[in-house]
Amino acid sequence: MPRLTLLATGGTIATRATGAGRVVGATGAELLERARGVWGFDGEVDVLDVEGLVSSALTVPAVLGLAGTVRQALAASDGVVVTHGTDTMEETAFLLGLTLGPSAPVTLTGAQRPFDDAAPDGPRNLAAALAWAADPAAEGTGVTITFADVVLPAVGVHKTKTLGLEAFAAPTRGPIGHVDETGVRRHARPEIPGPLLPPGTADLPRVAVVPQYLGVDAADVEAAVRGGARGLVVAGFGAGNTTPPVTAALVRLLERGLPVVVTSRTGSGAVAGLYAGGGADLAAAGAVMAGDLSHWQARLLLAAVLATQDDDGRDRDGEDWATRTRRWLADAGAVPRRAEAAVRK
Numbered sequence: 001m002p003r004l005t006l007l008a009t010g011g012t013i014a015t016r017a018t019g020a021g022r023v024v025g026a027t028g029a030e031l032l033e034r035a036r037g038v039w040g041f042d043g044e045v046d047v048l049d050v051e052g053l054v055s056s057a058l059t060v061p062a063v064l065g066l067a068g069t070v071r072q073a074l075a076a077s078d079g080v081v082v083t084h085g086t087d088t089m090e091e092t093a094f095l096l097g098l099t100l101g102p103s104a105p106v107t108l109t110g111a112q113r114p115f116d117d118a119a120p121d122g123p124r125n126l127a128a129a130l131a132w133a134a135d136p137a138a139e140g141t142g143v144t145i146t147f148a149d150v151v152l153p154a155v156g157v158h159k160t161k162t163l164g165l166e167a168f169a170a171p172t173r174g175p176i177g178h179v180d181e182t183g184v185r186r187h188a189r190p191e192i193p194g195p196l197l198p199p200g201t202a203d204l205p206r207v208a209v210v211p212q213y214l215g216v217d218a219a220d221v222e223a224a225v226r227g228g229a230r231g232l233v234v235a236g237f238g239a240g241n242t243t244p245p246v247t248a249a250l251v252r253l254l255e256r257g258l259p260v261v262v263t264s265r266t267g268s269g270a271v272a273g274l275y276a277g278g279g280a281d282l283a284a285a286g287a288v289m290a291g292d293l294s295h296w297q298a299r300l301l302l303a304a305v306l307a308t309q310d311d312d313g314r315d316r317d318g319e320d321w322a323t324r325t326r327r328w329l330a331d332a333g334a335v336p337r338r339a340e341a342a343v344r345k
C-alpha cells in the first residue's frame, strides 16, 4: 500500500460554527479519521497541519511556501493530498502545478459544508482524494482537484458553484477520473508542462486582472498600470474581445512593452483574436490569448513567467514573455501547438 501525506490548510472542510461565523477548527488528523470511516481506507498517511485558514485569506507567498512543503512530502511519500478551502483552490492547484511540473499525484480537496454540518460532504471528498492519490491509476497525473466524485486537472479547473456540492468543473476539458464506492477510474492523463518556477520562489510580480463590461472605458486599465502592475490580464467578452477604448489603451501599452494576456468572462472555451477593434487588434499588437485558462489562472501564469525574466526581458533560454507564455500554454494543451495558423477568421 502506498504511503501518503495529508497536508491540511483549512477551508470549510475544517470549519465549525461560532457566533461570529464559521471558523477553522478541525485538525488534519480529525479530518483523516472521518474520511477513513467512509470506505475504510487504511493506508499509511502522515498528517501535517500547514495552515488553518479559509482560502480567501491565503496569499501567493503562502501557496509558494506550500509548494515547498508538497515537494518535501513527495520526496517522502507516494502521493499527497491537500485539504484546502474551495474559494481559491483552483489558483492553489494551478500554482502548485507551475512549481512542481509533472509529479506523483498531488490532489486537493475540501468541502462545501463544514466539519460540524449534519450532512457534511468533506469526509467523502477526502476519502475520494486519498483513494485517488493511493491508486496506481493516478500515476503521472500531477496536481488535480478531487471533489464530488470527480478528478479534475489543475489547468482549466474552476469553482462553478457557490454552495452546491458539485462545486468544480474543468468546462473545456472535463474530468480525468472518477472516484466512488466502486473504486478509482482514470479516463485521461493531463498534459503537464515542466516546472516554470524554480524551487524557493518566494513571491510573484504584480499582475492585475481588468474586467470587460458593457461600455467600460480605459480607467481600470490605467489604474492597474498606475498601481504598479507589470502585466495585465483582460477578462474579455466572448471569445476575447474588448471595448474600443480598452482595445486602444491595451494596444498602446503593448507597444510600450507591457505584457497583456486575454481570457474570456464566459468561463468556458478558448479565446481567439477574431474581431477587428477588439481581440484581433490585441493579437496583432502581441497580446497572448490564454486558451481555456480563467483570468485567475492566467494571472498566475503571466506572473510566473515574469518572475523568470531577467532585466533584459528574457529568461534563461532567451525567450521573451510572450514566447514563453505561448509555449507553456501549448505544452498544457490550453492552445493548439500551431494556434496562429489554426484560427480561421
Ligand SMILES: NC(=O)C[C@H](N)C(=O)O
Residues within 6 Å of the ligand: 010, 011, 012, 013, 053, 054, 055, 056, 084, 085, 086, 087, 088, 110, 111, 112, 113
Ligand atoms: N467551501 C469553502 O471551502 C469556502 C471557504 N470560504 C474557503 O474557501 O475556505
